[in-house]
Amino acid sequence: xxxxxxxxxxxxxxxxxxxxxVEFETDDGVVAGVKDVSFEIAPxxxxxxxxxxxxxxxxxxxxxxxxxxxxxxRIAGGALEFARESGxxxxxxxxxxxxxxxxxxNEIGMIFQEPMTSLNPVFTIERQLTDGLRRHRGLAxxxxxKRALELLREVRIPEPERRLSQYPHELSGGMRQRIVIxxxxxxxxxxxxxxxxxxxxxxxxxAEILGLIDRLKRENGMAVLFITHxxxxxxxMADRVVVMYRGDVVEEGPVGRxxxxxxxxxxxxxxxxxxxxxxxxxxxxxxPMRILGDALPTAAPPRSEPSTKGGPLxxxxxxxxxxxxxxxxxxxxxxxxxxxxxVSFSLARGETLxxxxxxxxxxxxxxxxxxxxxxxxxxxxxxxxxxxRSLGRLDLQRARRDMQMVFQDPFASLNPYRxxxxxxxxxxxxxxLASGSEITDxxxxxxxRVELPRxxxxxxPHELSGGQRQRVAIARALAPSPKLIxxxxxxxxxxxxxxxxxxxxxxxxxxxxxxxxxxxxHxxxxxERVSHNVAVMYLGRIVEIxxxxxxxxxxxxAYTRSLLEAVPIADPARRRPHDDRSFRPLSSPIFPLGADIxxxxxxxxxxxxxxxxSAA
Amino acid sequence: xxxxxxxxxxxxxxLIFAIAAIGILAPLLVPRDYATRxxxxxxxxxxxxxxxxxxxxxxRDLFFRxxxxxxxxxxxxxxxxxxxxxxxxPLGIISGYVRGRTDNVLMRLVDTLLSFPALLLxxxxxxxxxxxxxxxxxxxxxxxxxxxxxxxxxEALRVSAMPYVEAARAAGTGDVAMIIRHILPNVIPxxxxxxxxxxxxxxxxxxxxxxLGLGTQPPNSSWGLMIQASRDYLDVAPWTxxxxxxxxALTVLALNMSGDVLRDVLDxxxxx
Numbered sequence: 065x066x067x068x069x070x071x072x073x074x075x076x077x078x079x080x081x082x083x084x085x086v087e088f089e090t091d092d093g094v095v096a097g098v099k100d101v102s103f104e105i106a107p108x109x110x111x112x113x114x115x116x117x118x119x120x121x122x123x124x125x126x127x128x129x130x131x132x133x134x135x136x137x138r139i140a141g142g143a144l145e146f147a148r149e150s151g152x153x154x155x156x157x158x159x160x161x162x163x164x165x166x167x168x169x170n171e172i173g174m175i176f177q178e179p180m181t182s183l184n185p186v187f188t189i190e191r192q193l194t195d196g197l198r199r200h201r202g203l204a205x206x207x208x209x210k211r212a213l214e215l216l217r218e219v220r221i222p223e224p225e226r227r228l229s230q231y232p233h234e235l236s237g238g239m240r241q242r243i244v245i246x247x248x249x250x251x252x253x254x255x256x257x258x259x260x261x262x263x264x265x266x267x268x269x270x271a272e273i274l275g276l277i278d279r280l281k282r283e284n285g286m287a288v289l290f291i292t293h294x295x296x297x298x299x300x301m302a303d304r305v306v307v308m309y310r311g312d313v314v315e316e317g318p319v320g321r322x323x324x325x326x327x328x329x330x331x332x333x334x335x336x337x338x339x340x341x342x343x344x345x346x347x348x349x350x351x352p353m354r355i356l357g358d359a360l361p362t363a364a365p366p367r368s369e370p371s372t373k374g375g376p377l378x379x380x381x382x383x384x385x386x387x388x389x390x391x392x393x394x395x396x397x398x399x400x401x402x403x404x405x406x407v408s409f410s411l412a413r414g415e416t417l418x419x420x421x422x423x424x425x426x427x428x429x430x431x432x433x434x435x436x437x438x439x440x441x442x443x444x445x446x447x448x449x450x451x452x453r454s455l456g457r458l459d460l461q462r463a464r465r466d467m468q469m470v471f472q473d474p475f476a477s478l479n480p481y482r483x484x485x486x487x488x489x490x491x492x493x494x495x496x497l498a499s500g501s502e503i504t505d506x507x508x509x510x511x512x513r514v515e516l517p518r519x520x521x522x523x524x525p526h527e528l529s530g531g532q533r534q535r536v537a538i539a540r541a542l543a544p545s546p547k548l549i550x551x552x553x554x555x556x557x558x559x560x561x562x563x564x565x566x567x568x569x570x571x572x573x574x575x576x577x578x579x580x581x582x583x584x585x586h587x588x589x590x591x592e593r594v595s596h597n598v599a600v601m602y603l604g605r606i607v608e609i610x611x612x613x614x615x616x617x618x619x620x621x622a623y624t625r626s627l628l629e630a631v632p633i634a635d636p637a638r639r640r641p642h643d644d645r646s647f648r649p650l651s652s653p654i655f656p657l658g659a660d661i662x663x664x665x666x667x668x669x670x671x672x673x674x675x676x677x678s679a680a
Numbered sequence: 681x682x683x684x685x686x687x688x689x690x691x692x693x694x695l696i697f698a699i700a701a702i703g704i705l706a707p708l709l710v711p712r713d714y715a716t717r718x719x720x721x722x723x724x725x726x727x728x729x730x731x732x733x734x735x736x737x738x739x740r741d742l743f744f745r746x747x748x749x750x751x752x753x754x755x756x757x758x759x760x761x762x763x764x765x766x767x768x769x770p771l772g773i774i775s776g777y778v779r780g781r782t783d784n785v786l787m788r789l790v791d792t793l794l795s796f797p798a799l800l801l802x803x804x805x806x807x808x809x810x811x812x813x814x815x816x817x818x819x820x821x822x823x824x825x826x827x828x829x830x831x832x833x834x835e836a837l838r839v840s841a842m843p844y845v846e847a848a849r850a851a852g853t854g855d856v857a858m859i860i861r862h863i864l865p866n867v868i869p870x871x872x873x874x875x876x877x878x879x880x881x882x883x884x885x886x887x888x889x890x891x892l893g894l895g896t897q898p899p900n901s902s903w904g905l906m907i908q909a910s911r912d913y914l915d916v917a918p919w920t921x922x923x924x925x926x927x928x929a930l931t932v933l934a935l936n937m938s939g940d941v942l943r944d945v946l947d948x949x950x951x952x
Contacts, residue, residue, distance in 0.1 A: 471843050476842060478844055480948060481865035482861065491851040494853050541851075
């Protein structure tokens with residue numbers, strides 16, 4: 065019957081992983097990084113493996129290439145059946161080193177997370193692109209060069225001829241990741257493994273790269289194994305999804321089904337914690353994050369309303385911070401990075417103002433300048449009556465009691481050699497706020513406040529998880545009872561479920577203590593949920609500022625719009641048509657000395673909603 | 681405590697304790713003239729039941745000379761490394777933490793010293809001060825300081841750039857407290873590792889100085905002096921070099937082993 069052909073189930077998969085188990089030899093005996101993982105990927109299909117840190121998703125991808133052996137792991141069981149170009153099916157788990165070498169970078173391509181470090185800085189782009197061609201395809205000289213050019217065009221790099229002779233450091237992050245993708249594509253792999261390929265990239269570049277991978281898959285009929293922690297990226301990319309947790313597959317299915325009707329509690333919890341851009345339409349204040357398992361209505365913290373009594377807590381006027389760029393033989397200043405350029409805003413008591421923007425836009429520098437961890441060039445910072453910029457040493461010390469900071473990386477912002485209690489007590493000691501047993505009591509209360517068990521008091525940072533460490537950092541910031549907390553990407557390094565908990569803790573603290581937050585973040589979906597007001601920064605300036613509902617609901621500046629459009633949404637039904645070309649002009653915040661810098665002038669499009677008039 | 685009990689730790693620390701015990705106790709228990717008594721009839725005898733390590737060109741018992749030489753060699757090395765840490769640690773930390781002009785001035789000074797080979801520097805200082813044990817200690821100590829200061833500065837520079845230092849500054853920590861609470865504890869592991877390695881080099885440096893006649897003076901014995909004396913008899917009596925040479929090698933090995941273990945033990949990240 066003619067129907068049989070179409071009835072035929074999916075074509076022969078390119079890779080079929082069954083019962084994979086990977087073990088690591090450690091000082092404490094054998095630990096299984098992956099316990100029992102099975103899946104298969106058909107040609108032209110994207111399988112997303114999603115999970116939080118420690119779920120074993122990267123171990124799985126490294127096992128397929130047998131790279132895990134170089135990281136101290138061992139494939140202890142299972143089969144990795146790979147359909148080779150010749151039609152032969154081999155088990156990669158038991159293939160010889162020679163066979164593996166002929167497969168790696170040839171029939172299986174790999175894209176790593178860090179475009180900064182996965183390219184070798186001492187070789188030109190041409191050399192790195194043609195490496196695989198020389199080895200696997202026997203191409204050399206002009207032929208290899210031609211193919212390399214073709215590849216660069218395929219990944220849509222502007223001016224490909226010029227790129228060939230350039231070195232990685234001459235290219236931007238997005239461009240480097242395109243090169244890495246071109247390298248992976250060089251020998252037309254049957255399977256492409258992408259391990260968090262966009263995690264280190266800005267959201268607009270992420271959108272381009274995702275579009276690129278998707279197009280290459282369609283054009284070449286590759287199978288794609290896409291590893292990520294980001295549910296929004298999964299929703300945009302996947303045909304099918306494998307959810308992993310602690311080395312096991314929790315759930316597998318088509319992407320629509322996983323998002324609409326997740327079966328396993330873990331998948332449900334994971335999806336619940338993901339903020340979805342646009343879901344806050346019609347509300348004005350912040351909302352707590354959803355956490356599955358918490359009885360939401362009762363656990364919801366009281367909404368805090370900013371208070372206008374007594375004027376704003378923080379008032380920043382025309383703040384400008386520039387860094388010198390040294391060069392020449394005498395190391396003289398030849399130009400300046402305008403990290404923060406004529407930035408003005410004010411922050412009420414109990415209010416959260418978010419500074420959003422992509423890397424290098426000056427949002428972190430702005431926060432640090434306000435705390436005077438970096439000195440400003442000009443402008444005014446008024447904090448609750450203190451003129452922060454003109455404070456002497458002693459007064460600054462007093463003013464710092466009122467403004468504390470929570471940093472991005474909870475692994476690096478705690479001293480590995482000090483006990484947690486001592487670290488939280490540090491501001492109390494520094495500011496002379498308590499002594500003797502009072503310190504111990506107050507630290508213990510702070511631990512209660514951030515919901516950490518008191519048994520952690522005597523521990524060291526490495527014994528805690530990322531979320532717990534960030535709670536310690538929050539406790540330290542709370543210790544001197546500040547009025548303002550600058551939270552610099554404070555939840556960016558955390559897994560999504562932990563991120564939701566920490567955000568809720570922050571909102572709860574705000575409601576209870578009337579804290580003001582300057583919330584610095586690149587994550588639009590999180591910002592939408594937590595802020596009263598939002599300021600969008602680009603190249604050192606605020607391009608748009610206003611109430612959150614206005615900026616997200618009615619973005620007026622072109623950059624705000626492009627930013628919002630680039631954000632992937634955690635909903636496979638709302639996929640965005642990705643255009644993988646890069647339209648953004650290369651702009652830089654570096655200006656020569658004495659350049660004519662225009663002040664920031666704003667249009668007030670609605671009460672409190674300001675838009676930068678012209679790009680200076 | 682458990683962390684000490686790795687095979688490497690057990691062997692390393694047992695050896696260190698044994699060697700240190702010999703260095704301290706031997707001069708108290710073994711009469712000095714055991715090592716200086718000359719038996720002309722028993723010159724250059726190979727190891728035997730009577731002379732465990734053999735005898736040297738003057739018929740002195742090498743076993744006792746190694747035993748009593750430990751005191752001089754180890755004492756000089758330990759004191760010299762102590763001096764270099766006492767000078768180099770604050771120098772390196774201040775340089776790396778304060779940076780700027782202070783760093784430039786201090787490091788150019790260090791670079792100047794560093795441009796001389798350490799042994800040559802020690803030789804010069806020793807020659808200027810005159811041959812004696814305290815002067816040998818001072819000479820080796822000063823000669824080893826620039827290297828240590830450089831390494832510590834690098835580490836202090838790295839630690840100063842860590843987010844927890846910025847976090848502490850935001851929490852109102854002053855410079856002195858910053859150095860004591862945050863910089864120093866993070867630099868110490870490197871000092872320990874570097875210190876044990878320096879100790880090994882200092883033993884060799886003392887040997888070198890003694891070899892050139894500037895370190896320990898006869899009839900006192902030190903391992904370096906013994907190696908020096910053995911030079912002329914290497915082809916007829918190789919054991920004269922073997923005994924002190926093996927002592928130096930064993931000590932260096934033990935120091936390296938226990939240095940690694942000590943670093944791990946002191947690291948709270950590994951200690952759990």
